[in-house]
Amino acid sequence: MTDHLKRTDNAATSTDTQNPEQDLHTSESSYKTSHTAVRKARRFVLQGLYEWLMTDYRFSKDGQDEWRNNAPHDIAARTRATNAMHTVHLGYYHEMMQEIPQQIDALDALIAEHLDRDISKLDMVEHAILLIGAYELKNRIEVPYKVVLDEAMKLNSHFGATDAHKLINAVLDRLAYDLRTIEVQADGKEKPAPAVPSAPKATPKAVPQAPKAAVSATDAQDAPASNKPRISAKKGAIKRERATPKTDSNAPTNNDSND
Structure with missing residues (x-):
């Protein structure tokens, strides 16, 4: 043997x-x-x-x-x-x-119907896992659809990315309902929700700042005058108003001195 x-x-x-x-x-x-x-x-x-x-x-x-x-x-x-x-x-x-490889165009068409992105955006490992799952769902009817999905998850756990199982499970779940409708319905499973295209991430826009208000000549005239003393740019000294001498009512006059 x-x-x-x-x-x-x-x-x-x-x-x-x-x-x-x-x-x-x-x-x-x-x-x-x-x-x-x-x-x-x-x-x-x-x-x-x-x-x-x-x-x-x-x-x-x-x-x-x-x-x-x-x-x-x-x-x-x-x-x-x-x-x-x-x-x-x-x-x-x-x-x-x-x-x-011979059926890849047909298999890619089946996969693309249930993707939320363009198939060219898929990682190569994810693409290969989806091709295996799609092929088995389409051509290997003797393999239960639950086994196909479970084996795809095991392949991803060994070779795929951490969060890739969400995409793979969602796509194969929808594909199983299309290719194995009677089998899935007999299992009491409802039709999964269709894929929703993912919206592109919006780049945050810069908030425009309000320009500083320009002071017009009219506004400058209407503005109240400041009580602070002005500083001369030439001399750097403060101009102060001259104080007028105060007269003392008790101060002696010339007439008193003559007496």
Whole structure:
């Protein structure tokens, strides 16, 4: 049995490297097909899609097709060669690594209907997780929608940002209602609220200050005169009014002196 597994593994590896354009599906009977094996396949798919989104897919969107040299089948073959994947559901891994890039336009259209922003604004990890979830909701009907959402949350906890689970859960929740309406309604779940486009942040405007009122010549004339003494700019001395000498009624007069 061990020799049979080795021969099957070698045959699958040689097939991927010699003729990568052909179907990447392998015999599922020779590999793990448990729930844990499928979960590991999703993790490898997430890493592969992230690499593809960052390279060939981004180059094609930017019109730089001459830089495209990292096709999904090359990523899958390289991942098989550099990782111990004997506990991974390889059939599921190869299926998603082949089908998701081929269906990305349709999957992106489904995702964009339930986003509150443009899909180009998504982080690449979030984009890859949403692609996996959308693909499973659309094509893997045997996987319950709750499992799809739960596995997406687990992928985000390992690879995504802290608050990204809110966006991923909201988008896949709405998408599940559209693609699995009967299943969701049978679970007693109501239709989730549609996505509301997020308003751009308004930059605070500077409050204009009131200009200082100019004093007109008329106002200056009408203004009450100040009682404070004026300071001469030339002499720097204070001009004071001369005091008139006071006469004392008791002071002696000239007539008295003659007496």
